[in-house]
């Protein structure tokens with residue numbers, strides 16, 4: 001029987017060198033033949049078991065467990081910031097590689113803060129027009145006055161140098177329009193995927209309306225569209241104490257409609273790629289030295305305009321009468337992009353490179369759902385894939401959440417508890433904490449999520465502490481708080497109980513354990529610890545369904 005195994009070799013042509021090499025010697029003794037056949041059998045067994053292992057491994061790779069985590073919460077609750085923290089922890093190399101792409105967003109955050117200050121200190125009383133109540137209006141840093149009157153209607157301190165500030169900072173209006181167009185270009189496919197790799201700053205100035213066509217193929221149009229600057233505006237005035245010549249601005253003021261809208265980027269957008277390294281690679285002179293040329297050598301780069309305006313921006317921010325006027329109007333810029341106002345010299349420097357903290361503080365509203373995946377080693381050294389979904393939290397974005405409920409393993413719900421004195425940008429009649437509570441209730445009594453682990457982040461605790469310390473009283477905004485002490489411990493504990501009781505009352509799964517963390521997700525160190533705890537909790541609670549062990 002064993003001889004049949006030799007058949008194939010025997011049949012081979014003698015001219016085949018491989019067959020010749022494999023053929024048993026012609027003078028093989030029966031004992032030698034038996035040894036050879038045993039060895040061949042052994043070799044086949046080894047080969048078969050290797051095949052089996054490879055097959056099992058392939059199956060294993062296909063069945064690699066996946067943990068899906070959904071970040072939920074109202075707009076500006078800190079979802080995207082939490083996602084950035086996940087990226088910073090698990091894929092730090094790509095996070096760092098992308099930092100430069102945030103430069104445009106950071107400039108825009110800074111320029112918008114300045115514009116809002118100019119609006120606030122303007123001697124004219126701006127009527128509250130319709131668009132302020134539109135979806136996507138500016139972040140909720142405007143506080144409702146206790147008399148229900150909009151802050152813009154309150155008269156107060158005059159800023160003597162207002163005219164001077166307005167004239168010298170006029171070029172920033174055009175810069176704001178350019179940056180807004182660049183970041184929110186609707187025709188993503190053409191503008192970014194197929195277009196030039198580097199941003200062409202000139203393309204975003206006046207007269208290039210063709211690069212902003214409507215949405216197509218049923219894809220949604222962008223969430224923002226900015227009318228073009230008016231060409232009839234007076235010429236800008238060069239800021240003082242600046243040796244840099246400014247690019248000639250095409251227009252001066254953002255349209256009133258656009259200036260109240262927040263900039264957002266659609267989830268399909270590839271804007272980070274477009275802004276990476278400022279586009280250019282090497283200058284002619286650097287071909288030999290291999291030196292990377294920076295954006296600072298590009299005369300059209302926004303850095304020149306923002307750098308030239310820096311001295312006056314600093315003057316405005318330091319002006320005591322401006323500070324007083326902002327207080328009177330209850331405009332707390334430190335809660336939004338105001339962070340950058342304290343960093344003007346660094347951020348406007350020609351060779352400014354965003355730090356981790358700058359990126360974490362950068363505000364860019366999410367539209368759609370953004371997915372971030374990374375792989376972690378589970379028990380038994382098996383890789384586990386993590387998928388984190390960051391959704392848009394504005395009211396008109398929430399219908400996009402449901403399709404993700406079906407197979408999600410855990411939810412991190414963010415409620416910014418510092419926002420008790422703020423209103424929704426989408427609806428100024430709704431208090432932000434009230435909205436968070438309603439949203440929380442809707443999530444916990446959602447059937448599809450009955451068996452999903454939920455972690456609650458009571459977020460923006462740093463801002464809550466600062467706000468309470470500055471004298472803002474919770475009971476003026478939430479009557480139910482009564483005359484309890486207005487300190488951080490009592491207030492944060494009050495919110496913890498409020499969210500906890502809602503969970504106890506409405507959850508469809510009485511067995512579900514709720515984990516609540518007090519967070520400030522812009523704080524990298526503390527957030528990293530919380531994320532590790534949450535990660536372990538999610539893995540432990542999903543052991544069975546994920547068959548991780």
Ligand SMILES: Nc1nc2c(ncn2[C@@H]2O[C@H](COP(=O)(O)OP(=O)(O)OP(=O)(O)O)[C@@H](O)[C@H]2O)c(=O)[nH]1
Pocket residue numbers: 073074075076077078079080081082336337360361362363364365366367391392393394459460461462463519520521522523
């Ligand atoms: N100081 C402070 N700022 C925070 C905190 N969390 C978030 N922020 C800032 O708040 C702003 C809004 O945060 P995002 O993460 O963009 O909010 P979001 O929930 O993703 O908002 P949408 O995309 O509109 O749904 C950003 O500028 C963040 O840097 C926090 O705990 N403390």
Ligand SMILES: [Mg+2]
Pocket residue numbers: 079080081364365366390391392393
């Ligand atoms: Mg977001």
